[in-house]
Amino acid sequence: MNALITISVLAVLVLYLGLYKANKALLPVTLLGLAVALFFTINHWNVFTGPTFNDMMSYDNFAVAFSGITITSTMLILLLSKGYFEKISDHVAEYYSIILFSLAGILVMVSYHNMTMLFIGIEIMSVSLYILAGIRKQDFASNEAALKYFLMGAFSTGFLLFGVALIYGAAHSFDLEAIKMHLETNLQTGQAISPLFYTGVVLMAVGMAFKVGAAPFHFWTPDVYEGSPSLITAFMSTVVKTAGFAAFLRLFATCFYPLHDFWMPVILVITIITLFAGNITALYQNNFKRMLAWSSISHAGYMLFAIVSLGSEASYGVFVYAIAYSAASIIAFAGLVLMQANTGSDSFDSFNGLGRKNPFLAFTLTVAMLSLAGIPLTAGFIGKFIMFSNALSSMHTWLVVLAVINAVISIFYYFRVIVAMYFKDAERAELEIPLNFKVVLAISVVATILIGIWPAFLPNVI
Amino acid sequence: MAVFYLVAFLSIFFSLLVIFSKNPVHSVIYLIITFFTFTIHYVLLNAQFLAIVNFIVYMGAIMVLFLYVLMLLDLNVNSEPVKSSLMKIAGIVAGMCLLVTLAGALKGSGFLPAGAHEEVVQRPNLGLVKNLGQVLFHDFLLPFEVSSLLLLSAMVGAVLLAKREPREI
Amino acid sequence: MEAQSTAINYLPIIFQILVALGFAVGTMAVTHMIGPKRKTSDKLTPFEAGIKVVGNARQPFSVKYFLVAILFVLFDVEVIFMYPWAVNFRELGSTGMIEMFIFMGTLLLGFFYIIKKKALDWD
Numbered sequence: 241m242n243a244l245i246t247i248s249v250l251a252v253l254v255l256y257l258g259l260y261k262a263n264k265a266l267l268p269v270t271l272l273g274l275a276v277a278l279f280f281t282i283n284h285w286n287v288f289t290g291p292t293f294n295d296m297m298s299y300d301n302f303a304v305a306f307s308g309i310t311i312t313s314t315m316l317i318l319l320l321s322k323g324y325f326e327k328i329s330d331h332v333a334e335y336y337s338i339i340l341f342s343l344a345g346i347l348v349m350v351s352y353h354n355m356t357m358l359f360i361g362i363e364i365m366s367v368s369l370y371i372l373a374g375i376r377k378q379d380f381a382s383n384e385a386a387l388k389y390f391l392m393g394a395f396s397t398g399f400l401l402f403g404v405a406l407i408y409g410a411a412h413s414f415d416l417e418a419i420k421m422h423l424e425t426n427l428q429t430g431q432a433i434s435p436l437f438y439t440g441v442v443l444m445a446v447g448m449a450f451k452v453g454a455a456p457f458h459f460w461t462p463d464v465y466e467g468s469p470s471l472i473t474a475f476m477s478t479v480v481k482t483a484g485f486a487a488f489l490r491l492f493a494t495c496f497y498p499l500h501d502f503w504m505p506v507i508l509v510i511t512i513i514t515l516f517a518g519n520i521t522a523l524y525q526n527n528f529k530r531m532l533a534w535s536s537i538s539h540a541g542y543m544l545f546a547i548v549s550l551g552s553e554a555s556y557g558v559f560v561y562a563i564a565y566s567a568a569s570i571i572a573f574a575g576l577v578l579m580q581a582n583t584g585s586d587s588f589d590s591f592n593g594l595g596r597k598n599p600f601l602a603f604t605l606t607v608a609m610l611s612l613a614g615i616p617l618t619a620g621f622i623g624k625f626i627m628f629s630n631a632l633s634s635m636h637t638w639l640v641v642l643a644v645i646n647a648v649i650s651i652f653y654y655f656r657v658i659v660a661m662y663f664k665d666a667e668r669a670e671l672e673i674p675l676n677f678k679v680v681l682a683i684s685v686v687a688t689i690l691i692g693i694w695p696a697f698l699p700n701v702i
Numbered sequence: 703m704a705v706f707y708l709v710a711f712l713s714i715f716f717s718l719l720v721i722f723s724k725n726p727v728h729s730v731i732y733l734i735i736t737f738f739t740f741t742i743h744y745v746l747l748n749a750q751f752l753a754i755v756n757f758i759v760y761m762g763a764i765m766v767l768f769l770y771v772l773m774l775l776d777l778n779v780n781s782e783p784v785k786s787s788l789m790k791i792a793g794i795v796a797g798m799c800l801l802v803t804l805a806g807a808l809k810g811s812g813f814l815p816a817g818a819h820e821e822v823v824q825r826p827n828l829g830l831v832k833n834l835g836q837v838l839f840h841d842f843l844l845p846f847e848v849s850s851l852l853l854l855s856a857m858v859g860a861v862l863l864a865k866r867e868p869r870e871i
Numbered sequence: 872m873e874a875q876s877t878a879i880n881y882l883p884i885i886f887q888i889l890v891a892l893g894f895a896v897g898t899m900a901v902t903h904m905i906g907p908k909r910k911t912s913d914k915l916t917p918f919e920a921g922i923k924v925v926g927n928a929r930q931p932f933s934v935k936y937f938l939v940a941i942l943f944v945l946f947d948v949e950v951i952f953m954y955p956w957a958v959n960f961r962e963l964g965s966t967g968m969i970e971m972f973i974f975m976g977t978l979l980l981g982f983f984y985i986i987k988k989k990a991l992d993w994d
Contacts (some may be wrong), residue, residue, distance in 0.1 A: 248851055251851075251855075251856070252977075252980050255858065255980075255984055256980075256984070259984065259987050259988070264764055265723070293843070294840070294841050294843065296842075296844040296845065297844065303716075329867070332835060334858055334861075334862045336856060337746045337858060338859060338862070339859060341851060341854070341855035341858075342855075344851055345852075348848060356845045357843060357844065357845055357848070360845050360848050360849055360852060361848075363850045363852055364848070364851055367852060367855055367856050367859065368855050368859070370859070371855075371858075371859035371862060371863060373862060375862070375863075377867070405809075435806070435807040435808075436807055436808070437816075438807065439803065439804060439807035442803075479858070592828075611763065705942060734901070742896075748942075751954070751955065754954070755951050757945065757953065758950060759944070759947055759948060762947075763943060763944040763947045767940050767941060767944055768939075770936060770937050770940050771937070772934065773932055774937060776891040788919065789975040797977050829959050831954055831955050832955070832957050832958045832959060834954025835954075835956060835958050835959040836954075836959055836962065838955055838957070838971060839956065839959065839963055839967055841881060843970060844913070846952065846974065847968075847970070847973055847974055848976055850949075850973075850974045850977040851916045851977065853945050853948060853949060853977075853978060853981070854977055854978065854980070854981045856945055857945050857978075857984070857985065858984065859940065860938060860942060861938070861942075861984070861985060861988055861990045862946070864934050864937055865938065865988065866935070866939070866992050
C-alpha cells in the first residue's frame with residue numbers, strides 16, 4: 241500500500257513541479273520516488289498475512305514480485321527518457337506524471353483481491369495509456385494510435401465489466417476468495433453452477449485477452465505500437481504487458497481455478513492462434529518497430545502457457561519470462577530510439593554495419609535478440625524452458641511442439657537484425673550513445689545474461 | 703411485470719433506432735431516450751441512487767459531451783465510407799453469435815440466478831442512497847479513494863490533449 | 872431506522888412529468904391550431920430582414936468548448952459521490968469526513984492544476 245501511496249503522491253508532485261517550472265528536477269525526483277516505492281514494495285516480501293483493506297488488496301509475494309518488475313522496468317524506461325519528451329512538447333511534467341498514474345493503476349492490477357479493484361486498476365492504467373499514445377498531437381500516426389487504442393480499449397473494458405457483472409450475479413460477490421468458495425462448494429455438493437458464471441468467465445477472458453494483446457483480439461496492437469512515441473511503446477510492451485499477465489494469471493489461477501476444465505480449451509485456442517499470428521506476421525515486416533510489435537504478440541502467446549497449464553510453476557514462469565522479455569525489449573527499444581534519433585529511420589537496413597562502428601550497442605542488441613529468440617545462456621531461454629516444462633508436466637505435449645516450431649520461426653526475424661548489424665556493410669557515422677543509455681543497456685544485458693547462466697538467482701517462492 | 707415489459711420493449715426499440723438512423727444527431731437523441739428508459743428500469747428495481755446517477759451523469763453530462771464530439775466533426779461532407787455488404791454480414795453473424803451465447807446462458811439459468819431474487823425481495827432497500835453510502839464508505843472505501851486517481855489522470859490528460867498550444871511564430 | 876422507499880413512491884413524480892410534458896405539448900399544439908397561417912415564400916425564409924444566409928450551421932467548432940465540457944463531466948462524477956456521503960454524514964462521523972477530504976483533496980489538486988495551466992481561460 242505504501243508503494244501505491246508513494247507513486248500517487250509522486251505523480252501529483254511531479255505535476256506541480258512542472259507547473260512551477262522546475263523541469264530540471266523532474267527526472268531525478270521521479271527516479272528517487274520510484275526507488276522509494278521499490279523499497280516499500282520489497283519490504284512486503286514474505287510478510288503476507290492475508291488480504292487487507294476490507295479484503296480489497298492482497299500484498300502476497302506474487303504482488304510484490306510483479307510490482308518489483310514493473311517499477312524497475314519503469315525506472316529503466318524513464319532513465320532513457322532524458323531529453324526525449326522535450327523534443328515532443330513543452331509539457332514534459334505531464335508525461336512523467338501520467339506514466340506514474342499508469343504505474344499506480346498497474347500496482348493495483350497486480351495486487352487486487354476484489355473485482356472492483358481489478359476494474360479500477362485496469363481503467364487507471366488504460367486511460368493514462370490512451371493519453372500517452374496520442375501525445376504527439378501534430379502527428380497523424382500518433383492520433384490514429386490514440387483513437388484506435390481508446391475505441392478498442394473501451395470496447396474490451398465493456399466485455400470485462402459485463403463479465404464481472406454476470407459473475408457477481410451468479411456468485412453474489414466481487415471477492416476472489418468468495419467466488420472461489422462459491423465454485424468449490426457448488427462443485428462438491430453437486431449443485432449446478434449458474435450458466436451466467438460460465439458466460440462471465442468467457443467474457444472476462446475476452447476482455448483480458450484484449451488488454452494483453454492476444455490473438456484474435458490483437459488487431460489494435462501493431463498500429464498502436466507503431467504510432468505511439470517509441471519510449472511509450474517500450475512502456476506499453478514491457479510494463480503494461482507484464483501487469484496484464486499478472487492480473488490475468490491472478491484471476492484465473494486463484495479465482496476460476498475450479499473451473500479449469502471449462503476455460504482451459506478456450507485459452508488453449510487463443511494461445512495457439514496468438515503464437516502463429518504473431519510469429520508469421522513478424523516474418524514479413526521490414527520495419528524494426530513493427531516487427532517488435534508483432535513479436536510482442538507472439539510473446540503474449542508464450543506467456544499464456546502459464547495460464548493454460550497452471551502448474552505449481554505458473555507464477556514463477558510468468559515472473560521469469562516477464563523479466564527476460566522486459567529486459568530484452570528495453571534494450572531493443574533503446575536501440576530503436578537511438579537509431580530514430582540519429583538516422584530518422586527504423587527499417588532493418590538502418591542497422592547495416594552497426595557492428596563495426598558501435599560494437600557495444602551492437603553487442604547489447606545481439607544479446608537482446610538472442611534472448612527474445614530463446615537461445616540458451618540468455619534469460620529468454622530460461623523463461624521459455626520453464627513455460628514449456630510446465631506445459632509438458634500438465635500433458636500438453638503437442639502444444640509444446642507447436643510452440644517450438646514457432647520459436648524456430650522467430651529465430652529468422654530476430655536474426656535479420658543481427659545479420660544486418662554484422663554482415664552487411666554500409667557507410668555510416670558512429671552513433672553517439674549518451675551515458676544514460678549506456679547505463680540502461682548495461683543493466684539490462686547483465687540481467688539477461690545473469691538469469692540465463694544462473695537462474696537460481698531469482699527467488700522461487702511466489 | 704407489465705411495466706417492465708413495456709419499458710424493456712422501449713429500450714430495445716430506441717437502441718435499434720440509435721444504430722439505424724442516418725443522422726448522427728438523431729442517433730444521440732435516441733440514445734438519450736434509451737438512457738431514460740434505463741433510468742426507469744433502475745427505479746423499477748428500486749436502485750434509486752443508480753437511477754439518479756444515470757439521469758444526471760449519463761443523460762445529462764455524457765450525452766452533452768457526445769453532441770459536442772459530433773459538432774467537432776465536419777458533418778457536411780458525406781465522408782463516411784460505404785461499408786461492403788460482406789463486412790455487414792460478418793458483423794451481423796458475429797453479433798448474433800454473441801446474442802445466442804448470452805441468451806442461452808440466461809435461458810439455462812431460468813432467467814434469474816438462484817438466490818438473487820430472494821435477495822431483492824428480502825432486502826428491498828438495497829439500492830437506496832443511504833444504504834449504498836454505508837457500503838461505499840466502509841467496504842468499498844479503497845476503490846472509492848483510488849477512483850480519485852482515475853479522475854485526476856483523466857483531468858490531466860484532457861488538459862494535455864485538448865489545450866491549444868500557443869502558436870509558435 | 873433504515874431508509875425505506877419503493878418504486879410506488881415515484882408515482883407523483885411521474886404525474887408531475889406528465890403534467891409538465893402535457894402542458895408544453897398542449898400549448899404548442901393549441902397555438903398551431905388556433906393561430907392564423909399565411910404561407911408565402913417571404914414568410915417561410917429563415918430571416919426576413921438583414922443579410923443573406925451564408926452556408927449552414929454545421930461547422931466544426933473549436934476544441935475549447937469540448938475541454939470545458941469534459942472537465943464539467945469529471946467534476947460532475949465527483950459530485951455524484953458526495954450524495955451518499957452527505958446522506959450518511961452523521962453516521963460516518965469524523966472518519967467519513969477524513970475519507971471524503973482525501974478524495975476531494977486529490978481532485979482539488981487537479982482543479983488547481985487546471986486553473987494554473989489556464990485551461991479555462993478564453994483567449
